Amino acid sequence: MNTIYLFDVDGTLTPAKNNIDTKFAAQFLKWSKSRQVYIVSGGSFIRILNQIKRPIFDQVQGVFACMGNAYYTNRFNKEDGYSTWTEAYKNKFDIKKQKDFYAELDWIVKDSPFHIKTGRHYEERVGMVNFSIVGRNATMEQRKVYEEYDAKFKEREKIVEKLSKKYKGIDFVIGGAVSMDIFNKGNDKSQVIHRVLKDKLEDHRIVFVGDRIPFPGNDHSLASVLQTHKNGHTIEVESWRDTAKLLSTDLFASG
Ligand SMILES: [Mg+2]
Secondary structure, three states: OEEEEEEOOEOOOEOOOOOOOHHHHHHHHHHHOOOEEEEEOOOOHHHHHHHHOHHHHHHOOEEEEHHHOEEEEEEEOOOOOOEEEEEEEEOOOOOOOHHHHHHHHHHHHHHOOOOOOOOOOEEEEOOEEEEEOOOOOOOHHHHHHHHHHHHHHOHHHHHHHHHHHHOOOEEEEEEOOOEEEEEEOOOOOOHHHHHHHOOHHHHEEEEEEEOOOOOOEOOHHHHHHHHOOOOEEEEEOOOHHHHHHHOOOHHHOOO
């Protein structure tokens, strides 16, 4: 049985919000050459390209950006070395009383006891909103401070729980190291299977590697679909270093 490999980006192929390690990039490029590989990330198409770099990007079969809310397929031409990317679909984040909703997010930021708030607390992406208390202007150090704070006080879990109760048609999950992802119910990473790879799962083994598999992590929805299917495999990593080690194991040997 042939295998299809799916990889999350932040925390799985790269350090969160960072670019891929050069040595690992070379290893991954070599490994992925003869295999079917898809990228599944919360980031935008351009951001993923910047993170994992052109050579790997050109070699993968497809990219699911913005939590699977935008899907791009790739056709690589071996002769001229160019790839042709096609946008297969794109979702829209849809919420009634949008203004009130964003006002509520602002209020949650104000209300948080965490002391560093750097601005740009939410960002609208394709089919989703990314939300953080520390804000997108935060430096790596400030993000680190929040990460430690959140690990101790579970602030994001509490926010996600509170908002989930109030907004029934909307899903809230913990994404990345400091943020939360917000989207219409079902418009999460599980779309990778439900909308695109469903038929392939019947005669392919599908292996997914992610760093946020337990609920309410942003890899949970995709992982749980695969965990309930006999051909699905999921592997949780703590960093790209774990992923690097995985590539030489048996599960990653099949083409
Ligand atoms: Mg991740």
